[in-house]
Amino acid sequence: GQQVMQIPQYQHVQEGEDFTTYCNSSTTLSNIQWYKQRPGGHPVFLIQLVKSGEVKKQKRLTFQFGEAKKNSSLHITATQTTDVGTYFCAGPNETSGSRLTFGEGTQLTVNP
Amino acid sequence: DTEVTQTPKHLVMGMTNKKSLKCEQHMGHRAMYWYKQKAKKPPELMFVYSYEKLSINESVPSRFSPECPNSSLLNLHLHALQPEDSALYLCASSRARDSGSPLHFGNGTRLTVT
Numbered sequence: 001g002q003q004v005m006q007i008p009q010y011q012h013v014q015e016g017e018d019f020t021t022y023c024n025s026s027t028t029l030s031n032i033q034w035y036k037q038r039p040g041g042h043p044v045f046l047i048q049l050v051k052s053g054e055v056k057k058q059k060r061l062t063f064q065f066g067e068a069k070k071n072s073s074l075h076i077t078a079t080q081t082t083d084v085g086t087y088f089c090a091g092p093n094e095t096s097g098s099r100l101t102f103g104e105g106t107q108l109t110v111n112p
Numbered sequence: 113d114t115e116v117t118q119t120p121k122h123l124v125m126g127m128t129n130k131k132s133l134k135c136e137q138h139m140g141h142r143a144m145y146w147y148k149q150k151a152k153k154p155p156e157l158m159f160v161y162s163y164e165k166l167s168i169n170e171s172v173p174s175r176f177s178p179e180c181p182n183s184s185l186l187n188l189h190l191h192a193l194q195p196e197d198s199a200l201y202l203c204a205s206s207r208a209r210d211s212g213s214p215l216h217f218g219n220g221t222r223l224t225v226t
Contacts, residue, residue: 033214042202043155045214088154092211098143098168100215102154 002027002094006103014111019076021106023089030092032065032072033100038085046074079110115139118203118218126226127193133221135186135203141216143209144186146178147202149220155202161186162209193225 003026013019023032031050035043047056049065049072056063062075076083086105093099116137125131135144143162147155160168161180169178175197177189186203200220206213 030211035215042200042217042220043215045216048212048214050212086152090154096168098160098162098209098211099157100211105152105154107152 002101004089004091004101004103006089006106008106009104010107010109012109012111013079015081016078019079019083019108021074021087021089021108023072023074023103025070025091025101027094028069030069032069033090034063034072034074035088035090035102036085037088037105041085043088076108079108081110081112084108084110116203116205116216116218118201118221120221121219122222122224124224124226125190125193127195129193130189130191132190133188133201133203133223135188135218136184137203137205137216137218138184139205139207139216140183141205141207142183143206143213144180145204145206145215146176146186146188147204147217149200149202155217159188160209167209190223193223195225198223198225 005024033048034046037043053067054065060077064073086107088105089103090100093101119134146158149155157170158172159178164180175192179187202220203218204215
C-alpha cells in the first residue's frame with residue numbers, strides 16, 4: 001500500500017541554525033500538505049503544494065514539491081524557539097482521496 | 113485559536129462508563145472527521161462525515177459510535193472502552209471531502225481510560 005515516509009524522525013538544533021525535513025511518497029501525489037503540531041497542541045495546517053516543482057515561502061519557511069510529485073521538503077531558515085514542534089507532511093491516499101496519509105512526522109527541538 | 117471547538121478538553125473514564133465527545137464548527141465546512149492520535153504518532157483516521165452522512169469508517173470498534181446531528185456538530189459516543197483507547201481524540205473539518213481541502217483541527221480531547 002501507499003507509504004509516506006518522513007525523515008529525520010527527530011532533529012535538535014541550536015537557535016539560529018537551519019532545519020530541513022523531507023517527505024517521500026511511494027506513489028505520485030496530486031498534492032501535499034504540511035501541518036505543524038506544537039507540544040501539547042493540535043495539528044495546524046501550514047500549506048498545500050499542488051504543482052510539480054512548486055516552491056512556496058512563508059517568512060522563514062520554504063516548501064518544495066518535487067518534479068515527480070513524490071517528494072517534498074520543508075526548510076526553516078534561522079530557527080527560533082517558536083519553531084519547536086512536530087512537522088507532518090500528508091498526501092491523499094491513492095485509493096481514497098478523502099483519506100490523508102500522514103508521514104510519521106519530524107519532531108524539532110530548538111535550544112536557545 | 114481554532115475555529116473547530118471540542119469539548120471536553122480532558123476526560124477520564126472507567127471501562128464501564130458511557131461518555132460523549134463533542135465537536136462544533138461554524139465555517140460552513142461540509143466534511144467532518146474524527147482522528148485518534150497516540151503520543152509521538154501521526155493522527156489516525158477513524159470516521160469521515162460528508163454532508164452529514166457517514167462516508168468512511170476505518171474499521172473502528174463498535175465501542176466508538178459517531179453521530180452527526182447537523183452540518184455544524186459532530187459527536188463521538190464512547191462505551192466500554194479499554195485502557196489502550198487512551199489517546200488524544202481530534203475532530204477536524206474541511207470545505208469538502210476531497211484531497212484538495214486542508215483539514216482544520218480542533219484542540220482535541222485528551223482521553224484517559226482507567
